[in-house]
Amino acid sequence: xxxxxxxxxxxxxxxxxxxxxxxxxxxxxxxxxxxxxxxxxxxxxxxxxxxxxxxxxxxxxxxxxxxxxxxxxxxxxxxxxxxxxxxxxxxxxxxxxxxxxxxxxxxxxxxxxxxxxxxxxxxxxxxxxxxxxxxxxxxxxxxxxxxxxxxxxxxxxxxxxxxxxxxxxxxxxxxxxxxxxxxxxxxxxxxxxxxxxxxxxxxxxxxxxxxxxxxxxxxxxxxxxxxxxxxxxxxxxxxxxxxxxxxxxxxxxxxxxxxxxxxxxxxxxxxxxxxxxxxxxxxxxxxxxxxxxxxxxxxxxxxxxxxxxxxxxxxxxxxxxxxxxxxxxxxxxxxxxxxxxxxxxxxxxxxxxxxxxxxxxxxxxxxxxxxxxxxxxxxxxxxxxxxxxxxxxxxxxxxxxxxxxxxxxxxxxxxxxxxxxxxxxxxxxxxxxxxxxxxxxxxxxxxxxxxxxxxxxxxxxxxxxxxxxxxxxxxxxxxxxxxxxxxxxxxxxxxxxxxxxxxxxxxxxxxxxxxxxxxxxxxxxxxxxxxxxxxxxxxxxxxxxxxxxxx
Numbered sequence: 249x250x251x252x253x254x255x256x257x258x259x260x261x262x263x264x265x266x267x268x269x270x271x272x273x274x275x276x277x278x279x280x281x282x283x284x285x286x287x288x289x290x291x292x293x294x295x296x297x298x299x300x301x302x303x304x305x306x307x308x309x310x311x312x313x314x315x316x317x318x319x320x321x322x323x324x325x326x327x328x329x330x331x332x333x334x335x336x337x338x339x340x341x342x343x344x345x346x347x348x349x350x351x352x353x354x355x356x357x358x359x360x361x362x363x364x365x366x367x368x369x370x371x372x373x374x375x376x377x378x379x380x381x382x383x384x385x386x387x388x389x390x391x392x393x394x395x396x397x398x399x400x401x402x403x404x405x406x407x408x409x410x411x412x413x414x415x416x417x418x419x420x421x422x423x424x425x426x427x428x429x430x431x432x433x434x435x436x437x438x439x440x441x442x443x444x445x446x447x448x449x450x451x452x453x454x455x456x457x458x459x460x461x462x463x464x465x466x467x468x469x470x471x472x473x474x475x476x477x478x479x480x481x482x483x484x485x486x487x488x489x490x491x492x493x494x495x496x497x498x499x500x501x502x503x504x505x506x507x508x509x510x511x512x513x514x515x516x517x518x519x520x521x522x523x524x525x526x527x528x529x530x531x532x533x534x535x536x537x538x539x540x541x542x543x544x545x546x547x548x549x550x551x552x553x554x555x556x557x558x559x560x561x562x563x564x565x566x567x568x569x570x571x572x573x574x575x576x577x578x579x580x581x582x583x584x585x586x587x588x589x590x591x592x593x594x595x596x597x598x599x600x601x602x603x604x605x606x607x608x609x610x611x612x613x614x615x616x617x618x619x620x621x622x623x624x625x626x627x628x629x630x631x632x633x634x635x636x637x638x639x640x641x642x643x644x645x646x647x648x649x650x651x652x653x654x655x656x657x658x659x660x661x662x663x664x665x666x667x668x669x670x671x672x673x674x675x676x677x678x679x680x681x682x683x684x685x686x687x688x689x690x691x692x693x694x695x696x697x698x699x700x701x702x703x704x705x706x707x708x709x710x711x712x713x714x715x716x717x718x719x720x721x722x723x724x725x726x727x728x729x730x731x732x733x734x735x736x737x738x739x740x741x742x743x744x745x746x747x748x749x750x751x752x753x754x755x756x757x758x759x760x761x762x763x764x765x766x767x768x769x770x771x772x773x774x775x776x777x778x779x780x781x782x783x784x785x786x787x788x789x790x791x792x793x794x795x796x797x798x799x
Contacts (some may be wrong), residue, residue, distance in 0.1 A: 327636075
């Protein structure tokens with residue numbers, strides 16, 4: 249385990265500990281290897297009116313933008329984290345204090361490679377939005393006169409992320425090693441995966457690419473669209489897109505008929521992305537959607553996107569049908585087909601948990617439970633019972649939940665089952681069509697025959713190599729990886745032992761001769777030999793005891 253560098257984090261570490269104590273996590277800190285000097289003289293303000301998961305969310309918000317972003321990323325892992333925690337992390341929003349333009353200006357100049365007024369007219373230095381990683385400005389292109397949104401990464405964000413990630417990693421390792429109840433979650437692994445996701449989001453070229461893929465796969469942009477990306481100005485730390493005027497779902501006010509139409513339009517778009525193209529916006533919450541004045545929907549912030557294969561779409565249809573029909577047995581069968589690898593599961597325990605979940609959520613739709621919420625809980629049950637599924641399923645469940653919530657902000661009676669049903673029916677028809685069956689049966693069978701035709705040739709090649717004595721068999725015996733080191737260590741000790749024995753015998757012979765010079769009445773050479781042999785013997789004893797202790 250990498251030791252925590254308190255000196256390098258002398259300012260930030262006490263801040264984090266103070267915030268965690270303020271939100272009632274002092275008992276947790278005491279279980280970790282937290283230095284006592286960080287816990288002294290802190291205000292013991294007990295928060296008693298919030299749940300544990302609500303306190304986690306509030307602590308993340310106070311800890312700053314990197315913790316908020318990290319919490320948002322962890323909120324996409326319902327297969328590893330409890331559903332109540334995921335629901336709280338999903339509420340995190342990156343409303344942070346904007347950086348002064350004086351700090352952003354050098355970043356913008358470096359990424360543009362020229363002066364700002366050579367690219368933009370009327371560049372407003374006041375940001376219209378400030379997130380945990382970047383800030384958005386409004387400007388006008390010199391070349392075309394179009395109004396654009398300029399998103400620039402915050403200054404020194406890499407340095408801030410490095411410092412906070414070191415602290416987050418230390419806490420994760422401490423939690424994993426010292427609190428046995430948390431070990432099944434493998435928090436260090438979750439943190440490493442979240443770090444990879446954060447690294448992707450730090451490269452705005454990925455966001456630009458995702459938006460362009462969506463536009464390419466959804467050529468009809470007349471009702472649902474993504475902002476046009478100006479690739480010639482987009483870099484790792486800068487992205488320029490068209491400016492879109494509109495209102496978010498939580499502020500827009502529409503007539504009942506139009507509200508119903510727009511809500512269904514958003515639901516249809518997300519299910520078209522999932523079922524038809526397999527490429528979808530994984531975080532379509534109200535902050536990432538705009539309703540324009542002509543009732544179109546714009547999906548913003550393509551930093552997070554999911555991708556599912558056709559086989560995964562079939563599994564989704566089966567799981568959706570199993571949940572709505574409350575068939576626990578079918579849910580288990582679908583889950584096993586969704587699994588990344590085969591693993592032994594307790595069928596009875598799993599069925600009991602799934603049945604309880606389905607009984608707890610008896611109703612879906614406007615007056616019942618969100619389908620997305622049930623999906624999140626279902627993935628967590630799969631994960632805790634040894635069924636590891638692709639992380640894209642977690643992104644998919646979150647996308648469905650987000651669009652349910654966003655659509656109900658526009659139209660309270662929105663029912664995602666009604667929206668999803670036509671897409672799933674069409675998917676099942678395509679799945680069992682003659683063309684689909686042929687591609688999934690005939691082609692694999694033909695491929696198998698081709699491989700079988702090559703068997704005689706492969707056997708002939710192997711026999712020829714045997715005849716020429718070119719075949720080698722490599723054996724690897726597990727548990728013997730350190731055998732060479734052990735053998736070398738034993739031989740070194742044996743050699744030292746022989747030297748010690750020789751010194752003792754030689755010194756004994758010299759002692760009896762009376763050869764000068766003398767020391768305490770005995771030959772000095774003999775005494776020196778005894779002294780050296782004694783030191784070598786002591787070294788071997790200490791070395792042996794130390795190795796035995798480590799084992």
